[in-house]
Amino acid sequence: MANKEIPYKIYLEESEMPRQWYNVRADMKNKPAPLLNPATLQPMTFEELRPVFCDELVKQELNDTDAYIDIPEEIRKFYKMYRPSPLVRAYCLEEKLQTPAKIYYKFEGNNTSGSHKLNSAIAQAYYAKQQGLKGVTTETGAGQWGTALSMACSYFGLDCQVYMVKVSYEQKPFRREVMRTYGAKVTPSPSEFTEVGRKILMEHPGTSGSLGCAISEAVEAATKQEGYRYVLGSVLSQVLLHQTIIGLETKTALDKYDIVPDIIIGCAGGGSNLGGLISPFVGEVLRGEKDYKFIAVEPASCPSLTRGKYVYDFCDTGKVCPLAKMYTLGSGFIPSANHAGGLRYHGMSSILSQLYDDGYIEARSVEQTAVFEAAEQFARVEGILPAPESSHAIRVAIDEAMKCKETGEEKTIVFGLTGTGYFDMVAYEKFHNGEMKDYIPTDADLQAGFDGIPRFPGNNI
Amino acid sequence: MANKEIPYKIYLEESEMPRQWYNVRADMKNKPAPLLNPATLQPMTFEELRPVFCDELVKQELNDTDAYIDIPEEIRKFYKMYRPSPLVRAYCLEEKLQTPAKIYYKFEGNNTSGSHKLNSAIAQAYYAKQQGLKGVTTETGAGQWGTALSMACSYFGLDCQVYMVKVSYEQKPFRREVMRTYGAKVTPSPSEFTEVGRKILMEHPGTSGSLGCAISEAVEAATKQEGYRYVLGSVLSQVLLHQTIIGLETKTALDKYDIVPDIIIGCAGGGSNLGGLISPFVGEVLRGEKDYKFIAVEPASCPSLTRGKYVYDFCDTGKVCPLAKMYTLGSGFIPSANHAGGLRYHGMSSILSQLYDDGYIEARSVEQTAVFEAAEQFARVEGILPAPESSHAIRVAIDEAMKCKETGEEKTIVFGLTGTGYFDMVAYEKFHNGEMKDYIPTDADLQAGFDGIPRFPGNNI
Numbered sequence: 001m002a003n004k005e006i007p008y009k010i011y012l013e014e015s016e017m018p019r020q021w022y023n024v025r026a027d028m029k030n031k032p033a034p035l036l037n038p039a040t041l042q043p044m045t046f047e048e049l050r051p052v053f054c055d056e057l058v059k060q061e062l063n064d065t066d067a068y069i070d071i072p073e074e075i076r077k078f079y080k081m082y083r084p085s086p087l088v089r090a091y092c093l094e095e096k097l098q099t100p101a102k103i104y105y106k107f108e109g110n111n112t113s114g115s116h117k118l119n120s121a122i123a124q125a126y127y128a129k130q131q132g133l134k135g136v137t138t139e140t141g142a143g144q145w146g147t148a149l150s151m152a153c154s155y156f157g158l159d160c161q162v163y164m165v166k167v168s169y170e171q172k173p174f175r176r177e178v179m180r181t182y183g184a185k186v187t188p189s190p191s192e193f194t195e196v197g198r199k200i201l202m203e204h205p206g207t208s209g210s211l212g213c214a215i216s217e218a219v220e221a222a223t224k225q226e227g228y229r230y231v232l233g234s235v236l237s238q239v240l241l242h243q244t245i246i247g248l249e250t251k252t253a254l255d256k257y258d259i260v261p262d263i264i265i266g267c268a269g270g271g272s273n274l275g276g277l278i279s280p281f282v283g284e285v286l287r288g289e290k291d292y293k294f295i296a297v298e299p300a301s302c303p304s305l306t307r308g309k310y311v312y313d314f315c316d317t318g319k320v321c322p323l324a325k326m327y328t329l330g331s332g333f334i335p336s337a338n339h340a341g342g343l344r345y346h347g348m349s350s351i352l353s354q355l356y357d358d359g360y361i362e363a364r365s366v367e368q369t370a371v372f373e374a375a376e377q378f379a380r381v382e383g384i385l386p387a388p389e390s391s392h393a394i395r396v397a398i399d400e401a402m403k404c405k406e407t408g409e410e411k412t413i414v415f416g417l418t419g420t421g422y423f424d425m426v427a428y429e430k431f432h433n434g435e436m437k438d439y440i441p442t443d444a445d446l447q448a449g450f451d452g453i454p455r456f457p458g459n460n461i
Numbered sequence: 462m463a464n465k466e467i468p469y470k471i472y473l474e475e476s477e478m479p480r481q482w483y484n485v486r487a488d489m490k491n492k493p494a495p496l497l498n499p500a501t502l503q504p505m506t507f508e509e510l511r512p513v514f515c516d517e518l519v520k521q522e523l524n525d526t527d528a529y530i531d532i533p534e535e536i537r538k539f540y541k542m543y544r545p546s547p548l549v550r551a552y553c554l555e556e557k558l559q560t561p562a563k564i565y566y567k568f569e570g571n572n573t574s575g576s577h578k579l580n581s582a583i584a585q586a587y588y589a590k591q592q593g594l595k596g597v598t599t600e601t602g603a604g605q606w607g608t609a610l611s612m613a614c615s616y617f618g619l620d621c622q623v624y625m626v627k628v629s630y631e632q633k634p635f636r637r638e639v640m641r642t643y644g645a646k647v648t649p650s651p652s653e654f655t656e657v658g659r660k661i662l663m664e665h666p667g668t669s670g671s672l673g674c675a676i677s678e679a680v681e682a683a684t685k686q687e688g689y690r691y692v693l694g695s696v697l698s699q700v701l702l703h704q705t706i707i708g709l710e711t712k713t714a715l716d717k718y719d720i721v722p723d724i725i726i727g728c729a730g731g732g733s734n735l736g737g738l739i740s741p742f743v744g745e746v747l748r749g750e751k752d753y754k755f756i757a758v759e760p761a762s763c764p765s766l767t768r769g770k771y772v773y774d775f776c777d778t779g780k781v782c783p784l785a786k787m788y789t790l791g792s793g794f795i796p797s798a799n800h801a802g803g804l805r806y807h808g809m810s811s812i813l814s815q816l817y818d819d820g821y822i823e824a825r826s827v828e829q830t831a832v833f834e835a836a837e838q839f840a841r842v843e844g845i846l847p848a849p850e851s852s853h854a855i856r857v858a859i860d861e862a863m864k865c866k867e868t869g870e871e872k873t874i875v876f877g878l879t880g881t882g883y884f885d886m887v888a889y890e891k892f893h894n895g896e897m898k899d900y901i902p903t904d905a906d907l908q909a910g911f912d913g914i915p916r917f918p919g920n921n922i
Binding site for chain 1: 468469470472474475539541542543553571572573575579612615616634635638639641642643644837840841842843844845846881883884886887889890893
């Protein structure tokens with residue numbers, strides 16, 4: 001079996017697709033810190049969370065004991081429309097790099113949302129439908145999550161209201177149009193439709209919006225409309241749970257060919273892709289069965305793991321959400337305007353934050369010109385135009401493969417290729433024209449992100 | 462076997478991928494008419510064609526006797542990067558339509574060119590490389606072919622010069638940027654770089670260009686540079702040959718599950734997708750082994766099969782190319798400016814023209830608002846945002862499935878989903894805003910396309 005020829009693309013059979021998501025919290029000795037009610041500083045209860053999230057999703061959010069959670073049949077049916085996603089052996093990239101390393105990537109871009117986001121969007125839409133809701137609200141930055149949710153809601157006949165960061169709304173009209181194709185209502189944020197939006201507009205009249213601000217508006221819109229709930233595309237533990245479909249498929253595909261990875265790499269914004277990819281492998285490490293090296297890759301311009309603090313912080317600008325303990329740059333942090341890709345959230349999934357704090361995960365930050373160099377190199381030999389976010393993982397995968405070339409080690413590298421860059425051509429154009437700049441925040445820039453955050457118990461900022 | 466459960470997506474194993482292309486001309490009793498030299502009106506010879514096309518491709522163009530042609534190993538290697546493409550059972554669409562029909566589509570959009578065009582691009586680039594050429598020239602309209610060729614040339618280290626119809630160059634900067642990612646040089650056409658371009662610019666100073674004009678420029682550029690040849694993305698018999706990979710994979714996948722199609726549908730512009738999809742099935746009909754219904758779908762605004770004439774015509778505006786006998790609207794025909802999608806070429810592959818004339822293929826023309834309605838309906842249930850071109854086939858597939866609903870027939874419908882619509886959001890936006898109009902050319906409009914075409918022997922126009 002070990003000598004079985006590895007095809008370019010490993011596709012699982014439908015019958016091999018996972019029937020359960022894996023909840024890594026069940027195997028963590030140090031559980032992620034609970035969400036806190038900012039008024040009482042006590043852990044959020046089911047009753048406190050259910051006005052915002054669907055009941056079943058609240059249960060998943062609070063569940064840190066069940067290792068496996070069944071994937072409902074309706075969701076599995078939808079998954080079959082675009083999954084299993086291929087695990088690709090990057091033969092052409094290996095040849096180009098002349099490395100003895102074996103490189104694999106799990107490609108999540110073969111669906112119209114253009115990314116892995118659809119894996120959780122369909123789950124969240126399903127539970128909303130099951131609860132008899134009319135619709136859901138959400139925010140979107142670059143637009144991948146908004147597109148994914150639009151697709152999922154359209155499938156289940158749910159109303160979908162998307163608050164899109166104003167600068168993206170204006171610069172990415174095509175993303176907006178894809179969402180409209182799926183029947184979503186897209187509103188530029190901040191807007192006049194919410195109290196928090198009006199307040200932000202009054203305080204910062206010319207603002208082009210931010211993710212934290214759009215979250216506040218979407219949450220308010222959900223709680224003020226009968227039959228609506230709020231849904232989120234990353235950070236939350238429920239989202240990481242749904243995204244484990246990525247890692248579970250990857251593991252099944254690797255096992256099928258007796259491939260044992262040495263290094264597993266993913267880009268990290270809010271953490272949903274990385275968490276989904278590595279969870280099943282982290283579980284093996286936590287249970288003492290295996291050992292792998294995990295690398296989280298983040299932009300140097302938004303370095304929450306490598307330069308943030310592990311404290312309780314607000315998840316949104318308007319401070320309407322619960323507090324989460326996470327590696328954070330402070331909820332007031334906004335990455336430099338010349339940062340091109342996504343991965344611009346100030347915080348990080350509480351699961352990944354705890355695993356990182358416990359030393360299970362490494363983190364690296366990379367600058368964007370180096371990221372686009374890797375993206376272009378990859379596109380030219382592997383035939384896929386990668387999203388800027390995904391290209392962070394490509395950068396480090398290539399770096400690790402080049403180390404193998406120096407040392408002669410035949411390491412097996414697996415990375416997550418989360419999506420495609422079709423809607424990111426403005427950034428590619430800047431790169432081609434030599435107009436892309438790197439920017440590393442100063443310590444003072446980072447400190448500014450924490451201004452206005454109260455000193456919660458245990459926080460040291 | 463007949464009761465075997467059909468998965469949502471049928472993927473072939475690498476070992477099941479075709480090793481030979483199928484040359485349907487070998488099985489045609491009435492061969493397609495040969496290309497003629499416009500000066501002598503004699504069939505073009507190998508020696509006359511080789512200054513324009515690579516030697517091996519000229520051989521393929523002229524070969525109407527060998528039924529199977531080996532796919533070189535290097536091309537098969539590249540195919541493995543993005544093929545086999547899935548044959549998808551449209552379970553969700555069937556359910557939505559409540560039809561007893563069984564609908565399948567062969568999806569060619571899962572590669573960065575966004576379409577089937579890559580299947581021939583990589584073959585043409587390979588033969589150019591093999592011949593020791595420096596590079597190739599071509600034209601592109603909507604940009605799918607240009608993107609595909611850029612990818613192929615980048616893989617083999619060939620220079621790639623693309624003449625892009627000026628209106629597309631300006632309206633689709635993102636397509637241009639994808640080509641630049643792959644290192645192609647993209648020039649808006651008509652340009653000052655060629656004699657024919659300068660002539661057209663002098664005669665029509667404000668022109669926004671046309672495909673026929675860009676072809677003329679690309680051919681001139683190829684013949685005037687040492688070590689260059691011209692390549693084309695459709696119409697030619699060599700292109701249809703390479704595209705038979707689509708139909709051969711489709712047939713293998715169907716056979717694997719004992720599925721026998723009743724109707725096979727494809728959109729038709731120059732004919733490469735339709736020809737590639739149906740060739741192996743047409744072969745069975747020609748050999749008297751089977752019977753299928755084939756439907757070519759074309760835009761009502763560019764109806765070469767349904768309203769054109771079967772005559773010898775120029776392939777390009779500048780009249781630098783050989784004459785081809787084909788269903789044509791006249792080389793002077795340019796579709797109305799409000800026509801949104803591709804499929805705007807004035808002529809049709811000589812292979813398909815002959816098959817159509819012999820009654821093996823039906824043709825239908827559809828209006829673009831009906832096409833976009835089908836596109837949106839499909840996107841919402843099948844999760845893929847289709848290209849406008851491909852949506853012509855979707856329209857007729859849905860129409861046929863609805864007929865089955867009326868009659869209760871459980872027909873099996875297979876259609877070609879050639880690509881994705883990520884770069885066509887301007888058209889989708891028009892559709893969403895109710896600004897899309899239909900346009901059917903008058904008989905006088907059509908007659909105008911033939912003005913200036915000499916009366917070649919046998920032509921009756």
